[in-house]
Every structure is written in structure tokens, then in C-alpha cells.
Amino acid sequence: MKRLYILTLAVTIAAMVSSCYKDKGNYSYDTNEVITVTGIAGSYDKISKQEKVTLTPTVSSSLPNANFEYFWGIYETSVQGSVPKIDTIAKTLNLDYLITQSAKAWVLVFGAKNKTTGLQQLVTSTINVITPFTRGWYVLKDDGTSTDLDLFLTPTSIVPSSQINNVFSLINGKKLNGKAQFLSFDNSYKSMVTGVLGNTRAMFVTSDKDASVIDINSLLVIRDFNSMFYSPPTIKAPTYVGPGTSSDFFINAGQLYSIYSMSSNVGQFAARQLKDALNTDYNLSKYFINFTLANPIFFDETSSSFVSAGGAGTVLNSVTDAVGTAMKANNNNKTLLYMGIKTSTPTGVALFQDKTNTSLKILSSITANTTAFSMVNDTLLNTSKLYSANLVTTNLVDENFIYFVVGNQVWSRNLSNKFEQLQYTAAAGETITFIRHKKYTSEVAYAHNYIAIGTKSGANYTVRMFTKTSGNLAASPDVTMTGSGSVGDIIYISPSVGSNTYLQTY
């Protein structure tokens, strides 16, 4: 028995000894291997089924005797409802691949693995698969009774090299009824254009009697006015359709409709939102402050009150005054002559006319916080140029200016010191019909910062886009576009444009 104890003890001690085995280590403290890949740019624009991605990257290792193997893959971005899969398209160093993917942004992946060490280096590049319609200036114009789009192509720079007139009706066989109103872009509009429900890069095209949402890849109408709603309004009088925070908003005949885009939907707008629990009448102005990071601000002309809205809501939200605001946000007895966004904070500018004393006009700088809505007022002298303005637009983000049209002249007003300055005079015979600030910074090669002025002469329009210095317009335009009709809106579209690229405003 004693021998058994001794044997057992010996086994146990042996086990304990082995458990305390000293780690002598065999670690290597050599410098880590670095694999360097060059020859792959950050992005490429390619036309589907026409153009190839041809690349000859250079791969090197910081260690000698590297033995590489390679792979190329491509996967889809902004996928809904599934995890994107990498499609392996080559296992060679060089790539010569015909793009067949649908028009949108894809990610090209290059992998170089040193088989000797096992280390792999990945490099990605964005492939913007494009069509002839995915890059250029779109001009929304009308002939007084019907609306169409002109597309000015910009293959190499922001200055157009050619144009396609009436491209909306060219593709769809019909125009929109009514006068040109507003353009906006939504990169995640839900549609079945690919055969399955998914995010679609789409443009809302609005006239004062009609609207459509079109697939930017093909310009084909995805939905017309009637099919944009579960139950279309009987009166067709759109003033605005565009993306907002987690939602799309549609103002028609002064009534607000929405799609809540953070949940399942099929791209159709819900029923008219109510003003309140009593279904009080309301009539929203066409002017708005809407950015994709905050609920939009609208103005109810019936009650002279600002309101807000959420896409998931069924009732408009009231707005609460900030302490010290110069004017009430609710029941202020004003008519809204103009309102536009200035910054994404969001802040904006509004021009009011008093309903009782119609000679009273007030320019307000707005901080559009729905729970602390603040206005700083500037009562306009009737001798000021702005007092007689018939078109107004804001300067987006840059100088603290607004621009406005009086007769055939464009003026600026410095909101800080009220100084007004003549900026442009239209040529004799031309009538100024449109003014807007257009700013784009997403692509260096196509970046621009223009004040766009549209004029009409006879049956034709001219859009001149001016750079500005300290808010003052250059003597001559950088870009000039001409066509038939009268301009309602313009927008620059590229594969890099998304729902929140632009501050939307009249």
C-alpha cells in the first residue's frame, strides 16, 4: 500500500512539474514585413458593358525572396437585406476586366499574399459604374405648359462638352405637365428596378402639376405622380419632393406626405400628415429648411406658424420658441415670401410680409431648432433693394449673404451689415427667371461653387454660373448652358452624389 502511495505521489508531482514548465520562448523580434502595392487609384469611373478596368499594379515586400499570389474581387455597396459577397474576378497580378455590373458604386479589392510568410496586403478602389446619365448638369425647364430635362454632359470637367435636350421625354416618351419646379436626389429610394426591392439612385423631378421619380442610371420613370402614393391626392400641385432625415418628404397642394425610409417600404408615400388631433386645415409654403440630419421645417401659411415633421409620424410637430427670439414661431400673422437653408446646423433665412400691414417686410435669420426656434429680425426699409425682390436665394455655408433679383438685376445683401450690392445685370431682352447657389465638394476634379443665374429670352433659356470672391460674382460666367424653355431648377449629378450631398433649397 505504501508503494502505491509513493507511486501516486510521484505521478502527481510529475504532473505538477510539467505544468510549471518554463517557457523558454522562440519568439522572433525581426522587423515586420511590409508589402507595398502601387498602381491602383482610389476610384475609377467605368461604363457598364463598354469599358474595362485595366490595371498593372506593382507589388513589393520589405523582405527578400517574396513569392506572391494575387486575387482580384469586386463587391457591391449599399446593399439592402443581405451581406455583400466578393466576386473573385482574377488571380493574376494584372487585371483586364470588362465591367458588367449595374450602374452604382462597387468596391474593387486587390490582394497580394507572400506565400513564404503568409502575410497578405489588401488594397481597395471604388469602381463607379456609370451610364451616359450618371454624370452631368440636369436642367429642369418648361415651355409654359410642360416640363422636361436637358442634360449637359461633363465627361472630363465641370464645364459641359455636349448636351442632350429633352432627355426626360426622349427616354420616357412624355413630358411632365406644368411648369418646372424642383429637382432633388435620393441615393436610397426603394424600388424594384433590378427585379428585387432595393436601394435605387433616383432623382425626384417636380413640376407644379406633376412629379416623377426616375432611375438615374436609365432616366426611366420608376413611379409617376399617381403611383408615388398609396392613394394619390386628387389635386396635383407639387412644390417639393426630396429626402430628409430617414425619410422622403412630398409637399403637394400645401399638404405633407412622407415615406419613412429607415423601415421597410416600397417607395410610396403614406397618407397626408395631419396638422393636429382636430385635423385643422393647413397649407404649407413651398419653402422649407430640410437637411438629412434633422427633421425639416415648414411654414403653414394658414396659421402663420412654423411646423416640423418626422417621416415616421402621422401628425405635424409644433415648433417651440427659443427664449429671446425676435418673433413668435407660431401664429405670427406673416406670409412667407421666401425661406432657404444656409447651413446644415440647420440655420436659414426667411423673408416675411405682415398679413395686416402688408408694407411691413422682415428678413429673419433663423436657427431652426424645433424646441428652441429662434429668429433674429431685420425690418426692411422700403428703400432697400431687397424690399422689392421678386426672386431670392441663400448663400449656402459660405459668406453671410443672400442674393436676389430686382427687375433684370441680381443683387447681394450682406446679412451682417445690410449692405446691398449690384452683382449682375441681364442683357437687354433677357428676363431673370432663376437664381440659386450651387456648391459641390465631393470630387476635386468636379468641385464647384457657383451662383447660377437663369434668364429667358424669347423661347430660350441661358444659365450662367459665376464663381464668387468674398460673395461677389466674377465678371463673366465659368459655365454657360443654353436650351429651349424657362429654367426651374438645376442639379449636378455624379456617381459621388448622395442624398445629403447638397443643401436643398429654393
Added chain:
Amino acid sequence: MVALLLLTWAACKKEDYKMFTDVARIQFGPDVTRIYQTSFNLADTTKDFTFVYNDPTNKQDTVWFDIYAIGGISTKDRIFKLQQVADTTGALNAVPGVDYKAFTDASVNSKYVIKAGERNTLVPIVLLRSATLKTATVTLIIKVAANDDFQLGETTNIWRKVTSTDRLSKPTNWSSAFGTYSVVKHQFMINATGKKWDQAFFTAMLSDYTLMLYYTNVCKTALINYNNANPSNPLRDETGALVVFP
């Protein structure tokens, strides 16, 4: 010390595979597409049925439940037995032969079989459109009973419940977005929209959030307009409470 070593060796002993040696058992379960989703283990426990949408000449209809044999398949057909259990919570119990076809009725009892080579089937419960249903809702609680072919399965899944009426009844998937259920509200929604607002309608509508918002506002607007038109007599439900959409 010896015991410690023995325990250590025992702990390392390879475990034998356990084979199912229990008797065959029977129990209800979810749709066959959901049987591996634990969150659906108690799905379809209760089904609410109304004849109100059926043609007036239609005197019977069928509600189906999924039932499963536990313990593998058999080479012969196996009969399972159903029985009614009284609801003791105050509900009006369905009467066999009046409100539903008795489980012993020759036209249905032959359906209560797990076929040879099968492990599940659908159980038909044939509801009868009795006169009672015009003014009341009856409850039928069904429980499987042990017989020569099957013993009982899991306690939580050996029963199912059907309510039957010839009036509007609350769909099982009624959404809280429309507030508290009442028959008056339900009928108002049908009148306001022209839709059935039955289980199938709710299923389709709830798959699209914006569609649900659409119907919420259509109903809400219709109710406001109704109450505005009848300021001294706003819409009230069968209990006298004001009808409200949140």
C-alpha cells in the same frame, strides 16, 4: 489520491452516443418552416376565426393546426386523439356538433392520422356557423389525448385554442399602432378603407411600415372627420369608451 486519479480518468472517458428510447409522443407545433426557430415554438397557439367575411350561404369553415410526432417515423399510419377541454375563465365554450364538428365525427376523425413515413400533418378543426355566433364568441380548447399510438408531448404544446364568431373579431396580429381593439373600431376601419382588416390584411400591411402609416392616417383622419361631423355624439365602442387612434 487514488480517488482523485480515478475521477480524472473517468472524466476523460468517451461518452457513448445517446439514442432515443422513449415512446412515440404527439404535440402541436409551428408551421413546418418555423420548427427550427425557437421564437416560434409557441406560435399559432391561438387562432381567432370569424365567419363575418364569408358568404352568408357558407355554413362551415376550417382552421388548421400543425401537429408533430416525436420519436421518429413509423411504417404504419398512426392515429392521434383530440379532446375538448373546458375553458374555465368565463368564456363561452364551443359545443360539439353545434359550433364545431366533434372530433369523433366520421367526416373528420379519419383526418387525425400521422401517415406512415411522415412525422407531421395538418389538423383540421371544422367550425360550424351556429346561430350563437351572431351574438357571441365561442372558445374551443383542444388537447391531444394519449392513445395506443402516442403518449403526450411537451406540456406547453399539447393544446391549441380557437375562438369562433360570426361577428368581427380581433385578428391575432392586430397592431398596437391602431390602439385598443373594439368591434366598433374594427367596423369603422373597414368602412373607412374598404379593406377587410383580417389577419391576412394585417400581415401584408405590417410588412411595409409606410403602408401602415398610410392606413393609420386614413383611419385617424376618418375618425376626426366623423367626430367633427357628430360633435355631440363622437364614436364610442361597444363598452361606451371613445374610439381613439393613437
